[in-house]
Amino acid sequence: MLRALLYLRLASFGNWGRSRIRRLREPKYLAGATVGIAYFYLFFFHRLGAPPPRHLPAGFAASGAAGSAGMLPVDWLPAAAGIGALGLFVACVLMWLLPRGSAALGFSEAEIAFLFPAPVTRRGLIHFRLLSTQFKSLFGAFVMMLFSNRWTFLGGNAFTQAVGWWFIFSALNLHFTGSGFSLTRLAEAGVGRWRRRFWVAGGLLLLVGFTWARLPAAHRLPPPLADDLTLRPFAGWVAMVAGVEPLRWVLWPVEVILRPFLALDLRMFLGALAPAFAVLTLLYLWVLNSAVSFEDATIEHARKRSERLAAWKTGESRRGIGMIKGRGAPFRLLATGRPEIAFLWKNLLSTWPYFNLRVLAGSVVLIFGLWAWIQGRPEWRGLLPVAGAIAIVFGCYTLIIGPQFARQDIRSDLANSDIIKIYPLAGWQVVLGQLLAPTAILTGVAWLCVLIAALTFHPSSPALGWLTPQVRIVAALGVAAVIPPLSALQLLVPNAAALLFPGWSQSSRMRGGGVEVLGQRMIFFFAQLLMMLVALIPAMAFATALFFIGHWLAGPIPALLLAVGVVVAVLAAQVAFGVWLLGRRFERLDLSSELKP
Amino acid sequence: MIEVEALTKRYGGVAAVQDLSFTVRRGEVLGLVGPNGAGKTTTLRCMAGIIPATTGTVRITGIELAADPVAAKRNLAFFPDEPRLFEYLTVRQHLNFVARIYGVANYETVAGPLLEEFEIADRADRLPSELSRGMRQKLAIACGLLHAPQVMFFDEPLTGLDPLGIRRMKNSIVKRARDGAAVVLSSHLLHLLEEVCTHVLILKQGTKLADGTLAEVAARFSNGEARMTLEDVFLRATGGSEI
Numbered sequence: 001m002l003r004a005l006l007y008l009r010l011a012s013f014g015n016w017g018r019s020r021i022r023r024l025r026e027p028k029y030l031a032g033a034t035v036g037i038a039y040f041y042l043f044f045f046h047r048l049g050a051p052p053p054r055h056l057p058a059g060f061a062a063s064g065a066a067g068s069a070g071m072l073p074v075d076w077l078p079a080a081a082g083i084g085a086l087g088l089f090v091a092c093v094l095m096w097l098l099p100r101g102s103a104a105l106g107f108s109e110a111e112i113a114f115l116f117p118a119p120v121t122r123r124g125l126i127h128f129r130l131l132s133t134q135f136k137s138l139f140g141a142f143v144m145m146l147f148s149n150r151w152t153f154l155g156g157n158a159f160t161q162a163v164g165w166w167f168i169f170s171a172l173n174l175h176f177t178g179s180g181f182s183l184t185r186l187a188e189a190g191v192g193r194w195r196r197r198f199w200v201a202g203g204l205l206l207l208v209g210f211t212w213a214r215l216p217a218a219h220r221l222p223p224p225l226a227d228d229l230t231l232r233p234f235a236g237w238v239a240m241v242a243g244v245e246p247l248r249w250v251l252w253p254v255e256v257i258l259r260p261f262l263a264l265d266l267r268m269f270l271g272a273l274a275p276a277f278a279v280l281t282l283l284y285l286w287v288l289n290s291a292v293s294f295e296d297a298t299i300e301h302a303r304k305r306s307e308r309l310a311a312w313k314t315g316e317s318r319r320g321i322g323m324i325k326g327r328g329a330p331f332r333l334l335a336t337g338r339p340e341i342a343f344l345w346k347n348l349l350s351t352w353p354y355f356n357l358r359v360l361a362g363s364v365v366l367i368f369g370l371w372a373w374i375q376g377r378p379e380w381r382g383l384l385p386v387a388g389a390i391a392i393v394f395g396c397y398t399l400i401i402g403p404q405f406a407r408q409d410i411r412s413d414l415a416n417s418d419i420i421k422i423y424p425l426a427g428w429q430v431v432l433g434q435l436l437a438p439t440a441i442l443t444g445v446a447w448l449c450v451l452i453a454a455l456t457f458h459p460s461s462p463a464l465g466w467l468t469p470q471v472r473i474v475a476a477l478g479v480a481a482v483i484p485p486l487s488a489l490q491l492l493v494p495n496a497a498a499l500l501f502p503g504w505s506q507s508s509r510m511r512g513g514g515v516e517v518l519g520q521r522m523i524f525f526f527a528q529l530l531m532m533l534v535a536l537i538p539a540m541a542f543a544t545a546l547f548f549i550g551h552w553l554a555g556p557i558p559a560l561l562l563a564v565g566v567v568v569a570v571l572a573a574q575v576a577f578g579v580w581l582l583g584r585r586f587e588r589l590d591l592s593s594e595l596k597p
Numbered sequence: 598m599i600e601v602e603a604l605t606k607r608y609g610g611v612a613a614v615q616d617l618s619f620t621v622r623r624g625e626v627l628g629l630v631g632p633n634g635a636g637k638t639t640t641l642r643c644m645a646g647i648i649p650a651t652t653g654t655v656r657i658t659g660i661e662l663a664a665d666p667v668a669a670k671r672n673l674a675f676f677p678d679e680p681r682l683f684e685y686l687t688v689r690q691h692l693n694f695v696a697r698i699y700g701v702a703n704y705e706t707v708a709g710p711l712l713e714e715f716e717i718a719d720r721a722d723r724l725p726s727e728l729s730r731g732m733r734q735k736l737a738i739a740c741g742l743l744h745a746p747q748v749m750f751f752d753e754p755l756t757g758l759d760p761l762g763i764r765r766m767k768n769s770i771v772k773r774a775r776d777g778a779a780v781v782l783s784s785h786l787l788h789l790l791e792e793v794c795t796h797v798l799i800l801k802q803g804t805k806l807a808d809g810t811l812a813e814v815a816a817r818f819s820n821g822e823a824r825m826t827l828e829d830v831f832l833r834a835t836g837g838s839e840i
Contacts, residue, residue, distance in 0.1 A: 335696040335704045342697035350685040419681045421647045423698045424670035587666070590648040 036519030044146040079235035082242030085255040095179040105129040141165035155264030164261025174283035181290040211247040343433030347408035388456030395449030406438035428583030442487040478564035485571035492578040493528040539570035598779035604653035613639040614803045621779040628790035629783040631800035637783040645675035674746035678753035680737035682725040689721040699744035711739045730757035751782035
């Protein structure tokens with residue numbers, strides 16, 4: 001069995017690698033691979049040999065025992081162990097609480113077709129599956145190590161961290177399988193879902209209650225936020241809570257699994273290996289001894305997975321068939337009117353249900369409510385600038401990165417272009433209609449960020465005295481007015497890429513991920529950034545000049561209105577031109593010939 | 598209704614369709630037949646305005662497709678062999694969406710009978726993923742018929758349908774033609790074409806081998822034999838028989 005598995009995995013991996021290398025003959029993959037490899041080298045691999053600077057992030061660097069140099073990994077270790085153990089523990093508890101079907105092992109349809117009728121025992125199949133997950137765990141550990149090796153608060157080195165990640169992933173996999181078997185056993189024994197949840201939640205409450213009772217009264221709640229916003233007191237509190245019985249006993253096996261990852265040096269790492277292996281062995285024995293009939297559920301699981309993958313690959317589904325639920329429309333679509341609105345309606349239906357006006361209005365009310373509440377509490381007002389700064393960063397992130405995620409447009413409908421082209425619509429109408437939903441989503445999110453920033457921004461410098469509340473309101477409204485055309489302009493770039501290079505766009509969807517696909521996405525992303533700069537520079541330059549002239553002649557508010565009007569007009573003209581251009585391209589698009597090798 | 602003149606479609610140096618001309622009048626059903634790779638689907642896609650023809654003209658109800666595609670497309674419907682649906686719209690929402698695109702003001706009064714005719718009325722709130730292959734095909738056809746097109750193109754319309762579904766589909770096509778629509782349908786099921794079509798066009802390697810009524814085409818390849826089936830005609834025309 002082991003040899004068959006090794007043969008299957010190695011042969012599959014070899015073929016996968018060969019096909020990847022072979023397709024580098026196509027320029028689109030070669031360019032993507034070059035950029036992707038350069039990215040990985042510059043950001044990850046060239047640092048692997050060098051030890052990262054070991055100190056805590058800014059929030060943790062505080063005066064105290066560690067002095068001005070900040071906390072070192074050894075200072076951080078108890079809190080890291082506590083936080084990590086609590087996180088893993090919560091993940092494990094959720095496996096017992098969240099709804100799950102009967103125990104199913106993640107076999108593919110091909111594996112089911114070949115292995116289930118083969119003369120292999122059930123235990124052999126479980127071994128096959130557990131060993132298969134090891135390949136994923138090893139790969140996952142390698143990828144996570146690339147990231148964690150850059151975390152400045154960790155000790156150890158690339159090797160100890162990779163092994164540490166492997167322990168974490170293996171333990172989670174084994175616990176997931178074991179809990180699935182146990183839940184099926186419980187269900188077969190007549191313990192229903194809610195009864196089981198009652199007992200699990202009850203046990204959890206008891207655990208929290210006992211721990212809370214044993215904590216010193218002064219430390220039962222987290223410490224208040226320090227004026228300088230350092231997290232050292234909070235980290236210390238977490239470490240203390242995690243060390244109180246009975247929570248400490250419950251967290252012990254989880255912490256043991258984490259120890260190799262958090263080891264500061266080779267000695268600690270070697271010392272942590274034996275206990276971690278012991279916990280893994282116990283989990284393995286639990287899985288083997290709790291095994292139940294899993295064949296039916298596994299076949300169903302594989303079928304759904306296969307359908308989900310097929311739908312995702314062909315672009316028919318953005319969230320996967322299993323996750324789609326029929327639901328009410330975001331608004332009532334009348335049978336007559338601008339046809340572009342039909343695309344907005346359709347594309348909003350394809351995304352999360354909370355992207356609607358009700359949620360937007362509710363968020364506005366919530367933000368105003370929180371702001372008013374904080375206004376009456378001076379001890380919390382220190383949070384307002386932090387919230388404002390986070391809102392500004394998130395707003396910028398939404399405008400710059402958002403178009404890569406809000407894909408309810410041509411990119412998702414490319415596979416349906418044959419059907420859409422039959423509609424009696426000009427190309428620009430289709431493009432405009434397709435852009436509406438992601439523009440509306442990005443605009444809604446960015447508007448909330450502007451609102452938070454506007455409410456929390458109070459200039460204290462005398463030099464900014466001219467920024468009166470009235471000016472700030474007009475400025476915020478001006479930024480809000482610029483956001484829709486700016487979002488639309490940003491969205492034009494990835495949509496243009498999808499229409500101009502459908503082979504690239506489809507390839508990232510139809511042939512799975514990889515370094516070359518990552519590189520392709522990075523090329524698109526940088527093109528989008530460049531486009532934003534090129535589009536914004538003339539508008540901003542013109543608007544800035546007008547603002548200063550207007551400010552000199554009529555004061556800040558008329559100047560702002562004038563500048564915003566110019567920026568919006570220039571951006572809207574650019575969007576209109578882009579939509580028209582892409583519409584012409586859409587009318588000429590022949591997807592079948594574009595995707596021919 | 599449908600006028601095709603000297604239609605040519607090239608992919609690079611390869612001609613998928615070459616110098617194709619024919620006409621389909623009101624009430625006629627033209628069967629497009631040919632071996633795999635003959636250019637049937639490409640011809641249908643060119644006529645539906647999905648892909649531009651390299652040269653030649655297509656007129657739909659007198660409107661030149663290349664000159665005024667929007668007006669021409671208002672009068673046509675295309676039904677691909679594989680139903681392409683939006684996975685996140687229910688059956689009812691599909692019809693609502695299509696109604697808005699075509700501006701069908703009274704679509705509820707049209708949609709109800711259509712759903713009944715194709716036996717999907719009781720699944721109006723289901724998603725495509727909750728429908729069988731045949732049901733999905735029926736939904737795609739109901740969407741295409743919502744705006745009462747005068748010109749219809751069917752590409753392998755019976756794929757995935759059960760025997761009763763096939764019967765209903767055949768009746769539906771014939772009924773639409775009797776009501777005055779011009780229909781072009783491509784299929785490998787030659788017995789279906791014999792039952793439904795008034796005319797037939799045989800394609801091979803993108804070139805027209807023959808067209809006309811079934812009797813006319815049969816006469817051309819019969820060599821004096823009586824009672825030739827379309828299958829016999831097809832095999833002789835395309836060189837696929839042992840004669």
